[in-house]
Amino acid sequence: MSTRTVNVRTVRTSAGPGLPMVGATLGFRPRPGGVGTYGYQVLSVDGRPVSGLLLGFPVLGDRHAAHTAELCRRLASFTHPLPDGLAAAAVWHGTVDLPGRPGTHAVLAPDPYAEGYLPLHEALTSGLLAAEPMRTRFELAYALAAAAGDLAGLGAVHGGLDASTLLLHVADRRVRITEVESATMASDAGHLPLAVGAAAGYLAPELYDGVGEHPEAATAAADRWSLAVALHEVLTGHHPYHFLPDLSPGVIGGYLRNRTWPEHHLAGSAAFAHRYAAALRLLPAEVHDLFARTFQQGWQDGTARPAAGVWVHTLGRWIGDPVIDELRVDRGYVLSGESVTVSWRTRFAHRILLDGRDAGPANGSVAVPIDRPRPVVLHAVGPFGVAEARTVRIEVLRVPQLGAVRVRFPLSLRSGAGEPGDATFRAPVPPPARPPSAIPLAERPALPDPVAARLPAAAPRFAGSAPPRFPSFRRPRNTDRFKIERPNP
Numbered sequence: 001m002s003t004r005t006v007n008v009r010t011v012r013t014s015a016g017p018g019l020p021m022v023g024a025t026l027g028f029r030p031r032p033g034g035v036g037t038y039g040y041q042v043l044s045v046d047g048r049p050v051s052g053l054l055l056g057f058p059v060l061g062d063r064h065a066a067h068t069a070e071l072c073r074r075l076a077s078f079t080h081p082l083p084d085g086l087a088a089a090a091v092w093h094g095t096v097d098l099p100g101r102p103g104t105h106a107v108l109a110p111d112p113y114a115e116g117y118l119p120l121h122e123a124l125t126s127g128l129l130a131a132e133p134m135r136t137r138f139e140l141a142y143a144l145a146a147a148a149g150d151l152a153g154l155g156a157v158h159g160g161l162d163a164s165t166l167l168l169h170v171a172d173r174r175v176r177i178t179e180v181e182s183a184t185m186a187s188d189a190g191h192l193p194l195a196v197g198a199a200a201g202y203l204a205p206e207l208y209d210g211v212g213e214h215p216e217a218a219t220a221a222a223d224r225w226s227l228a229v230a231l232h233e234v235l236t237g238h239h240p241y242h243f244l245p246d247l248s249p250g251v252i253g254g255y256l257r258n259r260t261w262p263e264h265h266l267a268g269s270a271a272f273a274h275r276y277a278a279a280l281r282l283l284p285a286e287v288h289d290l291f292a293r294t295f296q297q298g299w300q301d302g303t304a305r306p307a308a309g310v311w312v313h314t315l316g317r318w319i320g321d322p323v324i325d326e327l328r329v330d331r332g333y334v335l336s337g338e339s340v341t342v343s344w345r346t347r348f349a350h351r352i353l354l355d356g357r358d359a360g361p362a363n364g365s366v367a368v369p370i371d372r373p374r375p376v377v378l379h380a381v382g383p384f385g386v387a388e389a390r391t392v393r394i395e396v397l398r399v400p401q402l403g404a405v406r407v408r409f410p411l412s413l414r415s416g417a418g419e420p421g422d423a424t425f426r427a428p429v430p431p432p433a434r435p436p437s438a439i440p441l442a443e444r445p446a447l448p449d450p451v452a453a454r455l456p457a458a459a460p461r462f463a464g465s466a467p468p469r470f471p472s473f474r475r476p477r478n479t480d481r482f483k484i485e486r487p488n489p
Contacts, residue, residue, distance in 0.1 A: 003029050003043060009103060012093040019092045019108065020045050026096070028055045031113075037165075037179045038109060052111045056090075056179070057104055085147025086154075089180035112167050112176050120230060121163035128170060130237055134282060135319065135384040140168055141234045142315040143175040148227045149308035151177060152220065158183040159218030161226035162202035163233070201239055202226045205249045205299050221302030228294040231311060235287070236279040240295050243273075252299045261296045282383060284350035286314050320348040322382035324389040329376065333395040339367040340394060342376050349380035349387070370394050 008024045020026055027044035037056035044050060092108035123129050129137060144166060151158060158165070160182045167176040204225035207218065232240045240262065244251050255261075262280060280288065290306045298305035306314075326345040334340060342354060343365035352359045355377055359366050368376050375390040 003027050006096045006098055006106075009095045009097050012095075014093075015091045018045070018050065020094070026055065037107070037182065038111075041111070042108065052114055054109050054111045054113075056107045056109065057098075083147065083150035084174070085143070085150050085176055086180055109178065109180075112178060115169070116171065117167040117169050117174075117176055119164050120166040120168055120233070123168050123170065124163065124233060124237065129168075129234065132170065133384065134235075135321075136170065136173065137234055138315060138319050138383060139173040140170065140175065141231045142312065142319060143173055144168075144230060144234065145227065145308050145311035145315060147175045147177050148223065149312055151180065151183065152223065152308055156180075156183040157218050157220055158223050158226075161223055161230060163230070166230055201241070201247065202229050203247065204302070205247050205252055206302070208246060208248045219302065221298075221305055224302070224305040224307060225294060225298065227308060227311070228291065228298075228305065232291060235283060236276065238276045238279065240291065242276070249299070256296065256299070261292060284318055284383060286350075287318065290314060318348060318350075318383055320382070321384050322349040322380040322387040323347045324349075324378065324380050324387050327378055327389045327391055329391045329394060331394075332392055333397060334370050336396050336398045337369070337371060339369045340376070341365055342368050342378070342391065344378055344380075344389075346380040346387070348382040348384070350383070351381035353379040353381065370396060372396060 004027070006026050006028070008020050008022055008026065011020070011022055014021075024046050026042060027047075028040040028042050031039055031041045031054070038054035040055040042050055042053035042055050090107040090109045094106055095103050096106045098104045118126075118128070129140075148158075148161065158177065158180070160179055161177070165177060165179045165182075167178055169175070202225075204222040207222055229240060232238070241247060241252070241255075244255060262276075283291075290311065294305045324344065324346050326343070328343050330341040330343075344352065344363065346352065346362045349362045352362065352364070354366065354368060356379075359378075362380070373393060373395050375393050378389050378391075380387045380389075
């Protein structure tokens with residue numbers, strides 16, 4: 001790339017040693033990959049090599065000269081050190097003679113890219129941000145909102161916050177705002193700048209004319225819109241209105257008349273829309289609400305757009321891994337089919353799942369039916385992960401079901417109250433008698449001897465003797481004919 005030279009015609013402001021004076025010659029060349037105002041790298045001043053300076057031409061002609069000079073004087077008189085996020089502010093303002101364009105306004109600023117910063121545009125298109133975890137993106141968004149808040153705290157309106165003027169240092173989550181010389185102090189109503197250099201898609205609807213440059217003066221409300229667009233791209237990887245041809249009020253109004261942001265079209269690219277919807281579901285409700293305030297209510301009402309300080313406070317509340325501080329059940333046992341009350345308290349969690357089902361906010365309680373002995377499992381889902389906790393094991397006492405008796409009301413217990421054949425009235429029936437329980441053998445009484453029980457009362461009883469003979473009850477046989485006479489001695 002060839003080196004070009006330019007002569008300095010006038011110097012309006014200069015802060016720092018070694019900067020060019022009137023009549024000096026600057027040597028510069030286009031900066032590879034440069035996006036935005038600072039598209040050139042300064043190589044020399046009057047032939048003396050220099051490094052770490054960028055050269056920019058924010059506008060054609062002299063439209064910016066008055067308000068940028070005033071801004072430089074106001075920043076130079078600032079008694080406190082400027083915030084780190086504004087370190088890319090211009091240190092030199094003047095006019096130079098370019099070939100065919102004499103009197104062109106020019107600025108010099110420190111080169112933040114030499115310290116590892118990248119424009120938001122490059123971080124998005126290269127896939128660098130997409131490869132980072134959600135926590136890194138939250139921390140970058142937090143730093144970006146803080147830098148915009150620092151600029152607003154000086155009473156300045158930037159008017160050109162976009163993917164080229166916001167610089168990211170992903171490794172340590174630092175952010176810088178460049179082209180601060182394009183800003184002006186809000187109190188200088190007569191010197192408000194045009195939002196020159198703002199990329200299409202970042203301009204507020206009231207400033208958009210379909211080209212990117214417009215006659216209206218930038219305001220703090222316009223900066224808040226541009227900040228919300230940048231934060232949305234950092235957190236989700238997508239522009240909030242990626243499906244619209246432009247952000248003019250008529251186009252946005254036509255979209256919002258049919259649906260509410262962010263209910264998007266699926267016809268153009270269903271897969272892309274589903275990925276975008278999945279990215280939105282990762283955001284806490286509070287962050288999603290700030291986007292809705294900007295893009296739903298704020299497209300017409302600039303006062304509805306959240307300020308940078310509101311973004312800093314909200315994003316800061318979510319930069320942490322989810323933690324479960326408390327998980328309790330009201331009792332450790334239930335009857336079959338009953339419920340227990342589960343209560344919890346968490347941090348950095350925007351979604352609570354009990355037994356795999358959505359259960360409510362980060363801190364709350366709910367009744368959970370228990371049908372088997374088990375613990376209740378809670379998952380606290382945050383932007384940066386999931387934490388799990390379990391209750392104690394809940395025991396179930398099973399009680400047999402009793403048969404229901406159908407009765408006819410009003411119930412009458414008078415005898416004969418039931419009509420013949422009436423099956424809806426049944427008189428109380430006593431429970432059936434139970435058989436007596438068996439008596440152990442050792443406790444049974446001695447039974448009487450069946451033989452001794454049949455003896456006459458006078459019959460002798462000898463233990464261990466042979467049983468006596470009993471007279472026969474049969475008719476005696478006739479033995480006379482067999483009788484033998486024996487002589488009488």
